Amino acid sequence: MVEPERVTSPEEAPAPPDVIPVIAAGPNVLFPAVMAPLLATEPREVAAMDAAAGSAQRLVGIFAQEPSGPGTYQGPLRRTGTAATIVRMARTPAGAVQAIVQGTARVRLVALEQEQPYPQARVLWLEERAEETPEVEALRRSVADLFRRVAELAGTIPAETVAALSQAVGPGNLADFVAANVPTLGPEERQQVLETLDVAERLRLLVRLLTHEVQVLEVGQQIQSQVRGELDRRQREFILREQLRTIQRELGEEGTPELAELERRLDEAKLPPEARREADRELQRLRTMPQASAEYQVARTYLEWLADLPWAVSTEDNLDIDHAERVLNEDHYGLARVKQRILDFLAVRKLRQDAKGPILCFVGPPGVGKTSLGQSIARALGRRFVRMSLGGVRDEAEIRGHRRTYVGALPGRIIQGIRRAGSNNPVFMLDEVDKLGADFRGDPSAALLEVLDPAQNAGFVDHYLDVPFDLSRVFFITTANVLDTIPAPLRDRMEIIEIPGYTELEKLEIGKRYLLPRQVRENGLPEGALALTDGALREIIRSYTREAGVRNLEREIAAVCRGVARHVARDPTRRFTVRPEDLPEYLGPPRFRWEAAREADEVGVATGLAWTPYGGDVLFVEARAVPGKGRLTLTGQLGSVMQESAQAALTYARSRAEPLRIPPDFFERHDLHVHVPAGAIPKDGPSAGVTMATALVSAITRRPVRRDVAMTGEITLRGKVLPVGGIRDKVLAAHRMGVRTVVLPKDNERDLEEVPPEVRSELQFVLAEDVDTVLNTALHQEVREEQPHLAPTAV
Helix, strand or coil: CCCECCCCCCCCCCCCCCEEEEEECCCCCCCCCEEEEEEECCHHHHHHHHHHHHCCCCEEEEECECCCECCECCCCECCEEEEEEEEEEEECCCCCEEEEEEEEEEEEEEEEEECCCCCEEEEEECCCECCCCHHHHHHHHHHHHHHHHHHHHHCCCCHHHHHHHHHCCHHHHHHHHHHHHCCCCCHHHHHHHHHCCEHHHHHHHHHHHHHHHHHHHHHHHHHHHHHHHHHHHHHHHHHHHHHHHHHHHHCCCCCCHHHHHHHHHHHHHCCCHHHHHHHHHHHHHHHCCCCCCHHHHHHHHHHHHHHHCCCCCCCCCCCCHHHHHHHHHHHCCCCHHHHHHHHHHHHHHHHCCCCCCCEEEEECCCCCCHHHHHHHHHHHHCCCEEEEECCCCCCCHHHHCCCCCCCCCCCCHHHHHHHHHCCCCCEEEEECHHHCCCECCECHHHHHHHHCCCCCHHHEECCCCCCEECCCCCEEEEEECCCCCCCHHHHHCCEEEECCCCCHHHHHHHHHHHHHHHHHHHCCCCCCCEEECHHHHHHHHHHCCCCCCCHHHHHHHHHHHHHHHHHHHHCCCCCEEECHHHHHHHHCCCCCCCCCCCCCCECCEEEEEEEECCEEEEEEEEEEEEECCCCEEEECCECHHHHHHHHHHHHHHHHCCCCCCCCCCHHHHEEEEEECCCCCCCECCCCCHHHHHHHHHHHHHCCCECCCEEECCEECCCCEEECCCCHHHHHHHHHHCCCCEEEEEHHHHHHHHHCCHHHHCCCEEEEECEHHHHHHHHECCCCCCCCCCCCCCCC
16 A cells, blocks of 8 residues: 655755756656655666665655557656655665655656766756635545545455545645555556646546546446346356256156257357357257157257358468469469459458458350369468359259258258358359249349348348358359349349450460360379470360360360370370371361361351350351342341341442442342351341441442451441440450451440450451441452352253
């Protein structure tokens, strides 16, 4: 206990010195008329104590220090401190000095006179301002009452300290004594009390501080009472449960060891409060239920699902951006935009730990690596990976689960995937989201609206569990081939990232780096048994595959590996180098031609570019003019939009009859037939408009179409060329076919930025605003008569 002491009056004491030794006290504040222990360990502090002890008045200045950091007080000395008299001093064997000092008066630091061998300062002795008024007396009583209340609530202030309160002489000493003995006052608050010279103001400050402390202690006492009440309730429940177990044991209905194990697993699962209440309710029902009852297994299965879910199990994210970039580059070639988006997510996650997981949707043709990208993301993050295929799912219960009232009910596949992952923050891939269906059993895409909404999925409720499960930490990734079949509300919740088809150079690198080593390994070939030259690999890409992805390319490489494996199985020492001329032995004759399919420029046949869910493609539009009555025939399974494009192309050709030198009565004396080969495949869309117009004008004017020119664009009756979509995939398809010139709508010029530079450098682009530009580019100037190939009939 720190007790107040009587201070000698200034009239009785000699004049205090202006220069005294100084000790830095860190956060500690000493008050006048208060006695406290002091330990000096550093040489400068020991020297200061020795100098003070050797002086006539044994005075030393005690100054607190400014904070130098959170919780650290090693800064410069405060300007106001306390001059203290050394009452008792002793030296330890280690050379430190232990002393008892008594505060004498407040002093202000004027200047440091010396630093070595010990600090010594010039000080100004301060006098407190006190008046005996009713207000001061009221404040003094309030401070005393509040101090007693704090001591009663805190329970850490000794009763002797409270009793010593009455020994304080004067309201100023009372204020200093209270400030020194309330343990919860901080260094800043104590220093503020020390610096307040006006006694009335000092007492007001203490009233504010002590009132706040009483309020905090009273709230804490209420919380402790509530906690004790909760503990008492749980103890009562424990006693009652033990009594129930005893009764069941006497009746021969004691719970089985498996229930004890199930309860232990539920405790370890750290269920949230709502789920825990439901689990306790079911567990209580299970204890009172005969094991032969059908409901017993239902309740037990439900509790096992609750116990197995990773409610509080998370994997720690690896947020090293360089590591993630290395992983993505190791697993995938190209795909710069996708990789950049993933690295952006990691950067945001590193800067803000509570950021919600994004919902990414990878859209692109088959075989471009959408699913494997999800696996790479999981590996880069250090998370577990779960994949769920949505192709053909038509039952809403597949997503939300079945209610427990049904026989054989189970949670939905979302919750099943979370349990399989074993953590509540896996990378969850929902494959083929564009192939969801809907029937009388519900709409699964509507059930996914909550799952794929970061603002809602924190409280996702599966019908089977019937308690919320937090999905907000799951990194959901969906994949699709097309966006058109995804419902608009579901599409709106996802960030669309398009993954276009690969260029020939990209396929070549992917084949060398990933596909060939994997197929060599999977077909059991020894290391070095097969070498596939770049020329052979390029020939496979050009002549044996025609796709946006690399799935068929891997199949053809696998066929080469199997053919080599047949020889290596007979002679393990043989080594093979496969060149382009060796490919027919393993793969048969080439299936596709690298150059455009037509060998010569023909009349009435134009090369168009189309987009399909499997990437870009080249189609040939044929047109013929035959004697007739002006009818237009369309064949090739053309959709309504494509048929309208043909009608618009014909109208444009008729409107331009004079500049094109078409006879005035040509359309009354001829029928026109437009056909698009591959007639078994449905086709639709407006982008074949310019191709149909070119084929029709060529057939009418007998001007051949250049075979190395491909085109795309929508046509209007005024002959304008409107922009279309899928430019990158269409240009890649033209490049695969060996086309040299590509005609595009002028408004699609900005889309050329997405075309790889190596492809742009090998093609010439013509940006057309009207059909006349297309015709001038695609048609020859001279007229060519058709050469018959049919042998003459013998007479």
